[in-house]
Amino acid sequence: MHVVEEIVVHAGEAWWVHLVVAAFSCVDAFFPTVPSESLLVALGSLWATSKRPSLLFLVLSGWGGAAIGDHVTYHIGRLLPWRKLRFFHEGHRGHRAVAAAERGLEKHAFTYLMTARFIPLGRTAVNLVAGGVKYPLSLFTPKIILATFLWAVYSCLVGALAGQWFETHPLLGILAALVLAFAVSLLVERLVRRFHAFKAGQASKSA
Template identity: 45%
Template structure:
């Protein structure tokens, strides 16, 4: 009895999701959420693109349009975030930072922009909180808009393709059970994000250790 009820609920959820994903408005929603996520990170744009990718495996929505909508929305949102940083400057950034962790993220973003330039705009897309920190900071430090737009186009396109394809492959692998495909897609994305964050954390610790280690062979005072 319980199993039948659970199966019925799963089917109801899948049917509702299919209705939503089959709507022509889904691309507009994807575009809007991907844009808002740039300066309001509580909005789960990656999860939505992955979900759309899962259902694209069964034909609706169209995967290519999912990727295009997500990429264009992300590109626009990043430029809004850049403009906020450029116009409001450090005062807005300090308000946005709030806690100690956010402050450290913005400090990291500024260092990386100065050291790595455009590359960090692409890489930060896959680091928790990195997208907002880097785009706002790029505007604050007046990183050249033309270069920002070039690297951000690469970042937005790669992110949308990556998210859409993870969902699509999960949906293809579990065509009979889209919820399982969604769980697998989200799990893979979270695992990749965790690995990237772990590697970044270890590299930061190693750099900090190297900076505080005294020279093994100090020069003699003359």
């Protein structure tokens, strides 16, 4: 156990860990099975127990990678016929996510772009749709920059908070951080979905 902890701490101190975070955060934007958020949470927890890697650089690398990835997804939506993929056909989860994203962008673009970043498939769908409907890039970029910054800070701080409970046991801190992040993400996703449903209900009443 001690040897494993030493390996984990040593990996967290490596200079290239920030490049890995940036790459994961970028790819996760259009391939949501990549665990970028879990990686940020785990490294945030490691920072709380060993002060490595730098929490500031973790936030910056996650932020930069996620912002680039969201823009890549936007341009995929704008340039490629992604709707022809089976995953986005009627009856599939992707189709429901895209339909929700279309409604959200039409009625509440700012809140939808901001909050969708915290739902893995939701952020992919809303960015694809934003590109597909040619939502202005000049409006898309500042919202995404803010949303990805908040997401990176949130992910790192959840990890750091849980890691403080296990200062002398980095692996236990990482496990606790991942469990906490999973529970918080479920709560956040539920709140975001209820918020969107509330906004949709208000829009239908005023129509």
